[in-house]
Amino acid sequence: MDELQGREGVWRFDGETVSLHYRTGWRADPFLAELGRCDVPVAALSSAEFTPSRLRGKSWQLRLRLHDRVDPFSAVGAGLNGRSHPFVLTGAPQRELLAEYYADQFTAAAQAARGAAPSPAPEQLAVRLVPPLPLHVQTSEGTAFFDGETVRLVWSGWAADSAKRKQQRREFALPEIRSVEWVPSDGWVEGHLRILTHDSGGSPSAKPDKDPHCLVTGSSRREEARMLLMAATVTAHLRAREADSRRAAALPAPDLGAPAGEKTVYDRIRELGRLRDEGLLTEEEFQAKKTELLDRL
Known part of the structure; x- marks a missing residue:
């Protein structure tokens, strides 16, 4: 297995997977150190982008470009910068x-993967990039726990608001969750993880320290890094679940004969319409599958 060393760590490539091993220690970037390692299958790659040192000053840059909806870190990482980005490596001119x-x-492998046998949906590849489950994060306010099925917030820390401490905990089953919001500290206000559910409407009006959908982080960069990993992990599993729903909706309807078979096709089209309205299918995907189903009549 070949390897490339850079400032952020070591990248290894075996022809099918790019294994990113990040540096640890007190001088390492907190987010990359907490992530530790990330294995990127070539099926998740769109391309690789190289920028030579003469265009960047003192170092070259190699960046992996992933397919849409594969990268769960960028989806929630409002605070990610070039140094902390997990798919960027920089290094010395030698x-x-x-x-x-x-x-x-990397680019050639990605192109070959697109021409190979059908690969999993991009959203299903996202779960390979995040830490293994179960995942547990502790802050001064409490803890966040995710096992793949449920997100649990527990307010047991010394910094928890009295109302939260009285409630003790809140659990969110994955089907209830619309998205996960991670907001880093801006130096004045502490960062937080917020669970947005399908029935919560727009952005909550309560402040994070009062909101039972939130777990507040301290000002520690390590603590914020762990919370970003939690948000990205839940997001990856949410996206995988959405992909599974689309795949189930797209499966051929059982041939029950007419007229019962025709009724089944129309029911499947209504189900596809619901998935489109919920944002789980694009309009193009809906129309293509609708045409396919109608052609069976």
């Missing part, structure tokens, strides 16, 4: 030719 070679290899 490894520049090797980095450019790797960029070509």
Whole structure:
């Protein structure tokens, strides 16, 4: 297995997976150190982008470009910068030719993967990028726990508001969750993780320290990094669930004969319409599958 060393860590490539191993220690970036490792299948890659050192000053940059809806970190990482981005590697000029070679290899592998046998939906690939479950994060306010089925917020820390401490905990089953919001500290206000449910409407009006959908983080960069990982992990599993729903809706309807078979086709079209209205199918996907089903009549 070949490897490329950079400032953020070491990237290894075996032809099917790009394994990103991040540096640890007190000088390492907190987010990358907490993530530790990320294995990116080539099926998740759109391309690799190389920027030589002469255009960046003192170092080259190699960036992996992923397919849409694959990257759960960017989906929630409002505070990610170039240094903390998990799919960026920079390095000294002496490894520049090797980095450019790797960029070509990654792009070629990604193109070959697109022409190979059907791969999982992009959203299903996202779960391979996040930490394994169960995932547990502790802050001064309490803890957040995710096991793949339920997100549990527990307010047991010394910094928890009295109302939250009285309630003790709140659990959210994955089907209830619309999205996860992660907001880092701005230096004045502490960061937080917020669970947005399908029945919660718009953005909650309550402040994070009063909101039972929130767990507040402290000002520690390590603590914020762990909370970002939690938000990204839940987001990845939400997206995988959406992909599973689309796949189930797209499965051929059982042939029950006419007229019962015709009724089944129309019921399936109504189900597809519901998924489109909920944002789980695009208009193009809905129309294509609707045409396919009607052609069976």
